[in-house]
Amino acid sequence: MKVLSTIGIVLFTLTLFMIFSLGPEDPDNAAFLALLTMLYAIPFSIVVLVRANKLKKPPVNVHEQLLQLGELKEKNIITDYEFDQKKQKLLSKYK
Numbered sequence: 001m002k003v004l005s006t007i008g009i010v011l012f013t014l015t016l017f018m019i020f021s022l023g024p025e026d027p028d029n030a031a032f033l034a035l036l037t038m039l040y041a042i043p044f045s046i047v048v049l050v051r052a053n054k055l056k057k058p059p060v061n062v063h064e065q066l067l068q069l070g071e072l073k074e075k076n077i078i079t080d081y082e083f084d085q086k087k088q089k090l091l092s093k094y095k
Contacts, residue, residue, distance in 0.1 A: 007040075011037060011040055012037060012041075015033050015034065015036065015037040018030070018033050019033055019034055062090060062091070065090055066087065066090065069083055069086055069087060069090070070083075
């Protein structure tokens with residue numbers, strides 16, 4: 001991801017420089033460079049959006065899950081040790 005960002009920054013800077021230097025003299029080439037930059041930026045934006053959606057954590061309702069674990073412990077479905085492990089795992093997700 002850092003490589004794509006670095007490439008994007010360098011490409012954008014060079015293209016912006018070329019557009020301003022070529023713009024008054026050769027507007028067709030300036031427009032072509034702008035199009036090339038857009039062809040890089042659009043797929044990059046899509047990749048970033050997809051990765052950002054994958055990284056989002058679903059909201060965890062810790063209170064309800066702790067109550068469910070407590071009920072399982074009271075019914076002797078899980079042991080005290082299992083309860084403590086699951087509780088620690090749940091609390092670590094919450095942080």
